[in-house]
Amino acid sequence: MLAAPTHAPTQPPISDRHRLRPAQLDMPPRLLLGPGPSNAHPRVLQALGMRQVGHLDPCFIALMNEVQELLRYGWQTDNTLTIPVSGTGSAAMEATLANLVEPGDRVLIGINGYFGHRLTDMAQRYGAEVRAIHKPWGETFSLAELRTALETHRPAILALVHAETSTGARQPLEGVGDLCREFDCLLLADTVTSLGGVPLFLDAWGVDAAYSGSQKALSCPPGIAPFTLGDRAIAKLNRRQSPVPNWYLDMSLVGRYWGSDRTYHHTAPINMNYALREALMLVAEEGLDARWQRHQTVAELLWDGLEALGLRCHVAREFRLPTLTTVLIPDGIDGKAVARTLLNDYNIEIGGGLGELAGRVWRIGLMGFNSRPETVLTLLKALETVLPRFR
Ligand code: PLP
Numbered sequence: 001m002l003a004a005p006t007h008a009p010t011q012p013p014i015s016d017r018h019r020l021r022p023a024q025l026d027m028p029p030r031l032l033l034g035p036g037p038s039n040a041h042p043r044v045l046q047a048l049g050m051r052q053v054g055h056l057d058p059c060f061i062a063l064m065n066e067v068q069e070l071l072r073y074g075w076q077t078d079n080t081l082t083i084p085v086s087g088t089g090s091a092a093m094e095a096t097l098a099n100l101v102e103p104g105d106r107v108l109i110g111i112n113g114y115f116g117h118r119l120t121d122m123a124q125r126y127g128a129e130v131r132a133i134h135k136p137w138g139e140t141f142s143l144a145e146l147r148t149a150l151e152t153h154r155p156a157i158l159a160l161v162h163a164e165t166s167t168g169a170r171q172p173l174e175g176v177g178d179l180c181r182e183f184d185c186l187l188l189a190d191t192v193t194s195l196g197g198v199p200l201f202l203d204a205w206g207v208d209a210a211y212s213g214s215q216k217a218l219s220c221p222p223g224i225a226p227f228t229l230g231d232r233a234i235a236k237l238n239r240r241q242s243p244v245p246n247w248y249l250d251m252s253l254v255g256r257y258w259g260s261d262r263t264y265h266h267t268a269p270i271n272m273n274y275a276l277r278e279a280l281m282l283v284a285e286e287g288l289d290a291r292w293q294r295h296q297t298v299a300e301l302l303w304d305g306l307e308a309l310g311l312r313c314h315v316a317r318e319f320r321l322p323t324l325t326t327v328l329i330p331d332g333i334d335g336k337a338v339a340r341t342l343l344n345d346y347n348i349e350i351g352g353g354l355g356e357l358a359g360r361v362w363r364i365g366l367m368g369f370n371s372r373p374e375t376v377l378t379l380l381k382a383l384e385t386v387l388p389r390f391r
Contacts, residue, residue: 030343031370033379034351035165035324036193037215037222038367040275044220047278048271055268063277064258064268070280071226074195074218074288075210077202081251082228083258084276086269089192089213091249092225094122096188096209098246099229099237100157103127108155108185110141114166114354115190119159126245131155137356138167138315138326143175150183156236157186157209162200163193165216166354168315168326168363170198177206186233192216195226196283197295197323197367208233214272217295217323219368220279224272227251279368295322298371302364305380309387314361323371326353326361333390335362341389346382 032039040048053059071082085092097119101107107128109119112135123130131153135141141149141160150158158180160171173189180187186208194200197217202210208230215222229237229251237244237251244250248266257265283291299322303313306327314326329335335352339362342348351363366375 028347031346031348031375031378033364033366033370033375034349035363035365036213036367038217038219038365038370040215040221041219041279041282041369043282044275044278048221048275050271050274052270055270056262056264060268060270060273061262063273067273067277067280068258070277070284071228074280074283075191075200075202075212075226075228076204076288077207077210077228077230079202079228079230080259081234081255082226083254084214084273085211085225085227085249085254086266086272087225088215088222089211089225090118092211092213092227093119093190093192094246095227095249095251096211096229097122097126097128098249099244099251100186100188100209100233101126101128102240102242104129105157106131106153106155107157107159108133108149108153110135110146110158110160110171112139112141112167112169112171113137113161113164115161115164115192116159117355119161119190123159128157137164138169140169140171140319143172143179146176147179150179150185154183155185157188159188159190161190163191163198163321163323165193165324165363167357168313168321168324169319170194170321172319173205173207175205177208180208181206186236193321193323193367196279196291197371198321199288199292202228202230214276214279216365217367217371218276218279218283219370220275221272224269224276292322295366295371298322298366298373298376299325301373302366302376302379305376306383309380309384311383314357323365323367325364325366326357327364328361329359330391333387335359338362338383338386338390341386342379342382345386348379348382350379 195212212226214220353361
């Protein structure tokens with residue numbers, strides 16, 4: 001017979017105050033056409049459910065190598081330090097700044113939308129002396145403007161958002177890397193809404209540090225975030241006088257787990273790595289050229305359809321992102337009410353504007369798995385039905 005537990009008389013009574021008995025999980029079948037997340041590809045969801053192995057298992061280590069190599073393909077880079085950060089896009093964003101910024105470093109940030117402000121906030125927290133250049137939301141910086149700014153500010157790092165999800169504008173990066181080398185400065189690029197959907201050539205464009213997210217054009221759930229550093233960035237990391245002030249994101253430690261040592265740092269999110277591998281496999285199977293072309297063709301179908309409904313896009317066509325379109329809300333229409341109706345009556349999610357564009361635009365994402373003609377037709381049909389009710 002088992003002896004009674006000796007601690008029983010002193011154990012406090014268990015409270016059932018928070019003991020919910022929720023119903024079986026059952027989420028509605030939303031079509032996610034907002035700024036992200038996009039719907040995950042069915043194959044990615046299936047991979048997510050694969051049985052686990054340990055995070056130091058030889059099978060998992062083989063998978064880690066595949067993820068790194070597939071990320072290099074997606075980004076068109078040979079960077080050795082190319083890994084997924086355990087966390088969302090903001091974690092990978094923070095990883096670039098935590099590793100590259102030393103207190104007092106001058107960081108020049110192009111602010112033409114919401115995420116330039118987030119970069120500024122983070123860089124300041126790591127002790128950077130931030131200098132900012134501004135453009136109205138929806139516009140981009142020209143090479144001449146960037147040259148003038150580099151001459152004026154002489155930063156150690158220039159940070160630009162390649163695909164501004166808050167505005168739908170694509171910041172051209174061609175030539176910026178050469179400019180940065182002329183001024184002995186690193187180029188850091190946010191590619192959260194471009195990786196896997198918009199042409200991107202990190203090495204050819206001389207991008208020294210970049211990060212992305214999983215839940216946009218890669219069509220994987222949020223929770224794992226691509227990150228890469230090139231040789232010049234690694235040299236800066238190695239020259240640091242002070243330790244990276246963020247233990248979790250310190251690439252001199254995390255890099256050992258993903259590099260040749262394979263030493264434990266933190267427990268990798270095993271199943272999110274399965275999912276990301278599948279998402280990146282889909283990119284490789286389709287081929288970047290075909291994938292970028294698909295995103296462009298499908299976006300143009302949306303833009304033409306919106307025009308036919310009497311709607312206008314916010315960003316000039318030349319700089320419009322195929323992955324994220326900002327649509328001007330016509331005068332007199334309650335944009336939030338339209339979005340609410342699309343969600344409640346049609347299971348379609350679109351986004352509203354942020355910051356300067358709050359209340360002025362809808363944001364429509366056509367990313368990864370959702371970048372298909374039938375998705376566009378579904379949304380246009382719903383808009384055609386809903387809009388007259390609000391005019
Ligand atoms: N940068 C850009 C351009 C983004 O669009 C986002 C998210 O929408 C982020 C960074 C931050 O990513 P996350 O929300 O996954 O942390």
